[in-house]
Amino acid sequence: MTRVVKKFGGTSVADLERIRSVAARVKHAHDAGEEVVVVVSAMAGVTNQLVDYCVKMAPLHDAREYDTIVATGEQVTAGLTAIALQELGVPARSWLGWQIQLHTDSAHGKARISGIDREALDQRLRQGEVPVIAGFQGIGSDNRLTTLGRGGSDTTAVAIAAALQADRCDIYTDVDGVYTTDPRIVSRARKLEKITFEEMLEMASVGAKVLQTRAVELAMKYGVRMQVLSSFDDSPGTFVVGEDEILEHELVSGVTYSRDEAKITLLRVADRPGIAAGIFGPLADASINVDMIVQNISAEGDTTDITFTVSKSDLERARAVIEASRETITYARLLSDPNVVKVSVIGVGMRSHAGIASKMFHTLAEKGINIQVISTSEIKVSVLIDEAYTELAVRALHTAYRLDAH
């Protein structure tokens, strides 16, 4: 007996008609003899409305009340989906976070799952009933409702799949899979049949917002096979799986880009021990995430130039923090540039193959694109370039790594 968790996001349950078509899809799997667990998000727009209520009532509101309020969105969808399934003759019932004892810590608004009572669900599944679980919500150690952070229903689905030892966790969304790059930029982008958890995590972290990062981490930890697919058509999606499932790795699986970057350069910083801590400590204290960091080799021995990137929205705050610390960080000038983009090539294949980074640099050089900063991880090479060259760079790299569809 195949056991599958199917998670439907906000656009997939946007209205009653869409919920009916979700029910039809679930019935199809149920009729084929699968044990199906459904996890649903709030109807599109509902969570935003509820968050808006909270913010308007008090910009700094009690996170426990926020959770009580926003958790209602998924509760409504779960009930309606159960009714829609029953209408099609499929035995179904809704389950709320506290009813399946989906325990979390008490970090309201961004809680982490600590355990699930699988017994009740397991028993219902064996009886042929379809549990419809309200995603995104749990119960904290204080016996109050918690939520898992935006996109948290993905995490609910993976956690349920892990607890019930499901064969697969299908994530239905408004895109039909994970692509080699953004199809809006590269018309010959290809849908990937499979991708590894590690690659998916790198994709997510550089801007491909298909899956919540924590959901992928959890799936990797518990070996839950995921599939990303569309609830709007019937084409197969992209499987997100362990490396062992992919026999022949592509050297590069995808080319991604992130426009949410801004560059700061400090010229002629006094080159002495502790200077990096002097710069990045105050930024961390101000909750500003620093991504790429480059320190030039000191030419004359007593000063150096340091370049780093922050999120575009943090640029002004970052400048202010640095300038406020000018007494401790001695530097000649602060330059900043919001017109940059980070382009990355990602692939687990590069672990065992040399020359991936070198091909990237050559390709960009051929197009006359100047590389401002480079950073690498085991399965990713990222470069910072002038934002004006985004499309040119992405297309050239997509072709160079033979990712174009035929």
Place this chain on the structure above:
Amino acid sequence: MTRVVKKFGGTSVADLERIRSVAARVKHAHDAGEEVVVVVSAMAGVTNQLVDYCVKMAPLHDAREYDTIVATGEQVTAGLTAIALQELGVPARSWLGWQIQLHTDSAHGKARISGIDREALDQRLRQGEVPVIAGFQGIGSDNRLTTLGRGGSDTTAVAIAAALQADRCDIYTDVDGVYTTDPRIVSRARKLEKITFEEMLEMASVGAKVLQTRAVELAMKYGVRMQVLSSFDDSPGTFVVGEDEILEHELVSGVTYSRDEAKITLLRVADRPGIAAGIFGPLADASINVDMIVQNISAEGDTTDITFTVSKSDLERARAVIEASRETITYARLLSDPNVVKVSVIGVGMRSHAGIASKMFHTLAEKGINIQVISTSEIKVSVLIDEAYTELAVRALHTAYRLDAH
């Protein structure tokens, strides 16, 4: 220490601004040293929207899912009200039905309360915290959400007041009290300072929809003093109390009317034992409520005329049920008339005073109003008259019983 339960209905919490003014009202009582428990309804319109979703998804839907869905309305208001109170510096938290273990039977959609865990609330109250309770909802024996039927938040408030031995249960609504009659018809209608539970129940049953009937029954059973008052101004409301609290009873406390009446007359029904059962049994089986019933004394010994009233919306169905039973109920003709109104005078004083009914008949006769049917209870006299005379009759009776404001 005075302990008060304050319940706010849908129009009182219609939007964020109204919820803020509810919070200000609660803060006022809290600052004055009262222990306050708040019970809230869904924001006006929300419950209708949720019910509409259920009905559109399936006209005959699972009542357990219905309850899961509609209970979210009160959940949102409870959270927002708690935030609004915190903003004013009042310690507050929301409580859902399952969190206070408000147990009900499992009659989903119209559940009855069986018990409440008062410990947690009692402790918080003593610490000066304001519990904000989502009305209308509970938890059934199946560990699923239940709801108490439309207007059920009144019942929640009274049940909480009884469990916590509160000194008073204030029901805030969009009217500022209970009137001697409908002020839209009689400009000299007076707001009552006090009314007994029994009178309130009779008022409610004949059309004055200020309080849910079950809430009044529960208040009477447990001796909970209620007050009906407006959340839109600061005038004192009407107290609903036990008879012992009212020293000098008015003979008549109010004149009410109900337009939702239709009359059916069966001419020349065979007058033999079992004939009433033959008529009213099939109507009961069809869930049609029959109100007033009059059987004329048989003139010739073998036939009689029977007149009764049903709700206007049931008239056509009632005719069909009677006509379908024509083989067992032998009658000459069926007459029906939807253009009737039931006018009632209500007052516990009439228990100990004769002449109340007689004054009613005289007053109507003086105005040339024909009485079609009469029915009486211990504290109420009702007559059925031509609907065209509604205002004339109500005004005349209001004056006759000296209810007009000076």
